[in-house]
Amino acid sequence: MKRRPFQLISTLITNSYVYGLFAGEIIYRGPLKYFCVPSFNCYSCPLAIFACPIGAMQAVAAGFAYQVAFYALGILAAVGAVVGRMACGWICPFGLLQEYLYKIPSPKLPIPRALNYAKYVFLFLMVLLLPAFLVNEFGVGEPYFCKFVCPAGTLEAGIPLPLLAPQLRGQLGAVYAVKVSILVLFLAWMVVSHRAFCRTSCPLGAVYSLFNRLSLYSMSWNATTCIKCDECYKQCPMGLKVYEGPNASNCIRCLKCRDNCPTGSITYSHRKLHSPSPVSDTNPI
């Protein structure tokens, strides 16, 4: 099954508020905005019709101290429990953008494995802890990841909103310049390194990655037929070797490895209870 149609249709559906561009309503605020998509798509994008789960988690944590966005977490947990990190590979608009950017001819660079852990710092520190605990005198925090880091927010909202609403341009300051600089750095990194943001920095990917070893649908690898040709590694957008652990937390279940394995050693199916995988999941990332 081809992924590209799923990625394109998902991107178009989540960013389909074209009406607002003509009606002078630069952000859709209708009832669909209460629903979180299970992918990374900025709430404030002029075309967005759904909420971003990472934005929702920060908004709730920041607005009412010590509360967690159980609703957003529930959606992510339900998706993660069934398919693990598959949403990153099949429906995320920002993942699709990175796949197109990596097609630009350029020298290609590997990503040090240690950087894969940065996304957990972003998730726990900037999405959950700081918005809840770094608050003003009224007990209200800020969405720190959205405000200071998120390159998807800058690309989808930070740049188009001032273009569509000139009255916003006077509010652009040093933080805006920092965010645009971060966006430029990430875009350049995405050209030279495959899915650089997903692998290192995405807090949504960090949430889903916790489910890869537990999800109903999972990857399997057959040690007896594998010839260690590394074709799976060459094709993998996340830099993974399936034989080191078929359900590594960074696997986005794009299934490129399965489709290109010359010996058919990789499969994707629902877990058989009481039937252990042919290999233990030893790969930590």
Ligand code: SF4
């Ligand atoms: S592509 Fe298949 S045979 Fe080759 S190393 Fe990967 S799992 Fe083994």
Ligand code: SF4
């Ligand atoms: S291990 Fe296979 S399914 Fe997972 S990201 Fe790499 S190519 Fe895709």
